[in-house]
Amino acid sequence: MEVTIETSLGRVAGVEADGVQVFRGIPFARAQRFAPPVRPEPWAGVRHATQPGPVAPQNPSVLGPLVGVDLQTASEDCLALNVWTPGPGRRPVMVWIHGGAFVMGAGSQPMYDGARLARRGDVVVVTLNYRLGALGFLRLDDLAPHGLPAAGNQGLLDQIAALEWVRDEIAAFGGDPRTVTVFGESAGAMSVATLLAVPRAQGLFCRAILQSGAANFTATREVAAEVGRAFLRELGLAPHEAARLREVPLPRLLAAQERIFVERTRAGQHGLPFAPVVDGEVLPVHPLLAIRQGVARDVALLAGTNLDENKLFSVSDGAARTLDEPRLLRRLTRNLPGPLAERPARAAEAIAVYREARRARGEPTTPPELWSAIETDRVFRYPVTRLAELARAHQPRVYAYLFTWTSPLLDGALGACHALELPFVFGTLTDPRIAAFTGGGPEAEALAGRMQAAWVAFARTGDPGWPAYDATRRATMRLGHTSGVEDAPREPERRFWEFWDGA
Secondary structure: OEEEEEOOOOEEEEEEEOOEEEEEEEEOOEOOOOOOOEOOOOOOOEEEOOOOOOOOOOOOOOOHHHHOOOHHHOOOOOOEEEEEEOOOOOEEEEEEEOOOOOOOOOOOOHHHOOHHHHHHHOOEEEEEOOOOHHHHHOEOOOOOOOOOOOEOOHHHHHHHHHHHHHHHHHHHHOEEEEEEEEEEEOHHHHHHHHHOOOHHHOOOOOEEEEEOOOOOOOEOHHHHHHHHHHHHHHOOOOHHHHHHHHOOOHHHHHHHHHHHHHHHHHOOOOOOOOOOEOOOOOOOOOHHHHHHOOOOOOOEEEEEEEOOOOHHHHOOOHHHHHOOHHHHHHHHHHHOOOOHHHHHHHHHHHHHHHHHHHHHOOOOOOHHHHHHHHHHHHHHHHHHHHHHHHHHOOOOOEEEEEEOOOOOHHHHOOOOOOOOOHHHHHOOOOOHHHHHHHOOOHHHHHHHHHHHHHHHHHHHHOOOOOOOOOOOOOEEEEEOOOOEEEEOOOHHHHHHHHHOOOO
16 A cells, blocks of 8 residues: 655655555765765655665675675665654654675665564664765865865765654654664664764764674774775876766776775775774764763663674685684784784784683684684674773663574574674564575574564663673673573673773
8 A cells, every 4th residue: 555755855655564654765865976965856746665775886795695785776876765664653763774894785685674673663664875985985185175075974974864864754754753773783883883973963863773883993084095095096096186086987986996995905904994084073083982981971872793793704714714723823913903012922812812711611712713703802792892881981771782693504604693683683584585594483583573672672762671781790681592691791702802992
């Protein structure tokens, strides 16, 4: 059945099925290349909102079949969102920011279908697109201040524009603009963590859920300038020619972006080449510093990680699967933070700490397993834990979880890997493109129901249903084949990282 709703830009027509109204591809802003988003033009008549809008331009991914992004629809005119609502009312709103290393993904991925979450929780679910890669996060201001208005946070400004649309329009869809939870995974969670520190985003949401991501992937202006110079070189341009990027065909931009991403990763550069920039304006200071100072004191927080995050990335890292002890030591020496002179000793200490802790729990201690565990904690678990600690100093409603469900794919080799919790949160386990990754059956469905109930309870009340996190007890909800609250899980490993505050 068709349903029509009036917005400030014009009427949109969606469809209603099984008690949920769905509106897809609603424009919330208009993208101009390497510039902040602007308000879209109003339209006359009724705009049919039954198909997702184009995805942000991006390169193909080896995870394509699982990610489910239709690259055939890609366009720079990609700033659209999707809404699932039970209908008229005044319900909590959950706004999803997708992940993908800031270079891939879309709010329209089948995994993020919001119908089940909206129906089960009686909430309004919104998913959105934002600009990715160079189009979203290339900074040129310091190289060519009079060339293009590319401050490096175009994608972040897109996310804010979507939240402003929610503030202004969501009441017409049955949502309460005063009860907005922003949630995301991986780069989406990193975006959420960054938004906590953005002055323009304050007041646009009152709760935040961070799944496998924190504020550890932001760029300084200096690093952003390095990436900008490298990007221009790839296209044969000098800094004073930056304005010519407006005319470069999109395929060439994406090819240069891919080369930069691959080269910096191979060179062992920490961080992501395209990520939010601490520019002193949109993002005045590093998010962890801002959170330490209490700028997010009014925002309740639910944050957690998956037990084996890094095992997803080991699939494409053949060398990681055959590591011996010397090569493990060399890899960790390269990857661990801190002064170069201290890294060999830190690497040896990490191996000893993780081996002893895992042996005590009866877990494998081979070099590949140690590599995966240490990288999981370096990139994901410790940054999330540190952010939660800093937020807890100002806000009592901070909650932690650890997702431990094992993927059946590859005979269980993926463990509880990165992104595995997503279909459980959205209730999309039965999608045939996803089921092989997650597994199914009554136990999986029960876990999905439990997680959806917790996420919705948090969105509704600021409390997911278990004790709050603090630096003494460290109460954490374990979500997996068995679930329950555990105090200070994997504490020896967490303590190892205290030498580094994550900033």
